[in-house]
Amino acid sequence: MSLDSEPRASASVLIASHWLAEPLCMCYFPFVNSMKKIAVIAGDGIGKEVIPQAVKVIEATKAPVELTYLDWGADRYLRDGTTVPKDGFEMLARDFDAIFVGAFGDPRVPSNIHAKEILLGMRFKMDLYANVRPVRLLDASLCPLKGMEPKDIDFVVIRENTEGPYVDRGSVTNEGTDDEVAIQEDVNTYKGVRRIIRYAFEYCAHNKKADDTRRSRVLMSDKSNAMTYAGGLWQRVFKEVSAEYPQIKSEHMYVDALCAQMVRDPRQLDVIVTNNIFGDIITDLAAGLQGGLGMAASGNIHPGKTSMFEPVHGSAPAIAEKNIANPMGAILTAAMMLRHLGLTRQARWIEDGVLEAVRQKKTTQDIGGNLGTSEVVLWSTKSKFIAYVGDPDFHDGAIRKISRNSDELVVEVEGSTGTRFAVRFVGVESVISYNPEEMGLEALVEMETVAPSRRFVFVNWLEPEDQGGDAKLQIIARDFSVEKLMADG
Ligand code: NAD
Ligand code: IPM
Ligand code: MN
Numbered sequence: 487m488s489l490d491s492e493p494r495a496s497a498s499v500l501i502a503s504h505w506l507a508e509p510l511c512m513c514y515f516p517f518v519n520s521m522k523k524i525a526v527i528a529g530d531g532i533g534k535e536v537i538p539q540a541v542k543v544i545e546a547t548k549a550p551v552e553l554t555y556l557d558w559g560a561d562r563y564l565r566d567g568t569t570v571p572k573d574g575f576e577m578l579a580r581d582f583d584a585i586f587v588g589a590f591g592d593p594r595v596p597s598n599i600h601a602k603e604i605l606l607g608m609r610f611k612m613d614l615y616a617n618v619r620p621v622r623l624l625d626a627s628l629c630p631l632k633g634m635e636p637k638d639i640d641f642v643v644i645r646e647n648t649e650g651p652y653v654d655r656g657s658v659t660n661e662g663t664d665d666e667v668a669i670q671e672d673v674n675t676y677k678g679v680r681r682i683i684r685y686a687f688e689y690c691a692h693n694k695k696a697d698d699t700r701r702s703r704v705l706m707s708d709k710s711n712a713m714t715y716a717g718g719l720w721q722r723v724f725k726e727v728s729a730e731y732p733q734i735k736s737e738h739m740y741v742d743a744l745c746a747q748m749v750r751d752p753r754q755l756d757v758i759v760t761n762n763i764f765g766d767i768i769t770d771l772a773a774g775l776q777g778g779l780g781m782a783a784s785g786n787i788h789p790g791k792t793s794m795f796e797p798v799h800g801s802a803p804a805i806a807e808k809n810i811a812n813p814m815g816a817i818l819t820a821a822m823m824l825r826h827l828g829l830t831r832q833a834r835w836i837e838d839g840v841l842e843a844v845r846q847k848k849t850t851q852d853i854g855g856n857l858g859t860s861e862v863v864l865w866s867t868k869s870k871f872i873a874y875v876g877d878p879d880f881h882d883g884a885i886r887k888i889s890r891n892s893d894e895l896v897v898e899v900e901g902s903t904g905t906r907f908a909v910r911f912v913g914v915e916s917v918i919s920y921n922p923e924e925m926g927l928e929a930l931v932e933m934e935t936v937a938p939s940r941r942f943v944f945v946n947w948l949e950p951e952d953q954g955g956d957a958k959l960q961i962i963a964r965d966f967s968v969e970k971l972m973a974d975g
Contacts, residue, residue, distance in 0.1 A: 522551045522827045525582045527604070529559040531801025532811035533588020539863040540586070540816040543839070547832035549824055554582070558604050560592030569603035575611045579792045584823050587796040588816065593803050602654075608794050609647050614786035615678065616685045617645035617765060619798060620822070621755075621772040621782070622696060624844045628777030628853055631749065639775050640695045641755035644686040645765025647786055649678045652762045674716040674761070676723065683720075683727045685789075686759035690734050703735040704728070707744045707760040707768070720761070745771060773798055777844075777853045780812025783819040785826060795823035809858040812850040814840055817863070 528537035544551060563569055571577075578585055585608065590601035608614060623629050623639035655671040683706065690701045706724040710717020721738075728736035739747065741764045748755070748771055760768065773782035782798035797815035805811055817840055825833035842848075849855030849862055887898040895911040 522583045524551050524553050525556055525578055525585045526553050527556045527558050527587045529588040529590045530592040531803045531806040533801055535811050535859050536813040536816035537588040539813040540820040542863050543817050543836055544820050547835050549829050549832040560595050560600055563600040569600040570607055582792050585794040587794055589801040591801040609786050614788050614794055615648045616787045617647040618787055619643040619769045619784045623776055624841050637697055638753045642757055643765055643769050644759045646682040646761045649673045650762030672716055674719050679719055679723045683724055683759055686757050687731045690757040701756050703756040705737040705758050707739050707741045709741050769798055780815050780852050782815050783822050785822050795819045811859050812852050813859050
């Protein structure tokens with residue numbers, strides 16, 4: 487099963503700069519054969535604001551993607567009665583590598599029929615059985631709990647996405663009388679339960695936390711003390727599947743107790759697997775731990791099939807068209823989608839940009855800043871990068887030499903076909919190396935602050951895991967230039 491674990495690239499270098507996005511980079515921009523095709527459906531309400539902003543960020547990464555916009559949503563439905571055009575799901579599965587979605591829900595469509603047909607339609611008809619909802623605290627200031635640091639909250643909810651009460655099966659008898667009975671069926675199949683629990687264990691085995699430590703436990707949450715038929719199946723299958731993964735600790739909590747645990751002490755949580763309805767509810771609660779619904783990302787995944795990515799939040803009609811919606815959930819969702827498509831460096835670039843914006847409070851009001859939706863994005867795309875500097879075949883490159891004199895820092899880079907160039911940074915404000923010993927960069931970490939205005943340049947150096955994993959260098963400088971560029975033969 488191929489999950490969202492990060493593929494390791496061989497030695498490679500990413501130098502990102504806004505400045506480099508101009509003509510020069512045309513020579514070095516990677517013309518990758520495999521353009522990833524993405525369908526973009528902004529939908530309703532704040533979906534129409536946050537998705538275009540997240541698209542700007544995707545475009546700023548120069549990721550090799552081709553975006554196609556689809557107008558599915560309330561406006562279209564009210565205009566011509568269409569929720570999903572004929573063969574819409576077949577078209578998505580056939581013509582696209584991924585789908586990037588905003589939200590559906592509009593007060594003008596009280597039945598919510600379009601949301602049901604489009605959103606739940608994609609999940610069910612495209613069989614996107616795993617709803618992956620990471621819960622990661624980016625900065626202590628975002629958490630309503632006392633004393634929580636980013637290392638304390640880094641878990642993921644794997645929500646079953648094709649069964650449960652969401653199949654919307656049931657009946658109403660004696661409607662409108664005192665004897666009315668409404669039955670909503672909760673469907674749980676052996677195959678459905680087994681594949682989502684397996685997905686959770688596979689996710690645990692193949693994905694690390696943000697601090698690079700391994701994931702090690704899977705917690706299944708249900709309500710088997712009251713709902714015994716479904717609970718019995720979940721309990722039995724969980725035991726069965728967990729036996730296949732002896733290296734992973736398996737745990738169980740009733741969903742009510744899990745809610746209490748989440749807001750009292752979420753530090754022990756790692757991978758949570760649960761059914762459709764509980765997964766829906768606990769991920770809004772978990773979003774609260776990250777700074778609110780505006781921060782939460784998700785992917786609706788079927789390994790090997792066209793998958794769909796959407797922020798956890800809805801269309802939030804009350805705050806729509808005011809330029810105040812937080813775009814970070816959508817932006818982090820874009821990163822999740824790019825990583826799923828194998829565009830790992832672009833995904834990291836986005837995540838690092840969000841982190842930097844959050845730390846500097848260059849955010850919307852809901853998480854403590856004073857910027858509008860579009861200003862947040864402008865800040866994060868302008869204050870840094872972006873271009874790949876490597877060779878035209880995009881075989882990446884390696885940092886060959888780093889030297890420093892007064893406030894200058896020169897990074898020499900060599901592409902795999904021998905292209906060499908040097909990037910000269912002036913007014914270096916800070917250098918962060920995540921792996922200083924390996925890179926011999928200790929001295930650089932102490933670089934002084936010299937510039938009030940900043941440009942952000944990101945150099946990323948990936949190595950195979952057996953050679954020590956990632957080394958990463960992040961430089962914030964007033965300006966930089968490419969000193970020499972020598973194409974090889
Ligand atoms: P909601 O997520 O839209 O909003 C809940 C609360 O969070 C509101 O106070 C809202 O202002 C706030 N909020 C949400 N996203 C935010 C953001 N990005 N920035 C700042 N604040 C944000 O949920 P709701 O109010 O229950 O539902 C509104 C509509 O959205 C309904 O029609 C619902 O069915 C639909 N909905 C759709 C999806 C989806 O398409 N994936 C998800 C949830 C809800
Ligand atoms: C979500 C939403 C949807 C759900 C609604 C809009 C049907 O709340 O994606 O979390 O319940 O799954
Ligand atoms: Mn929800």
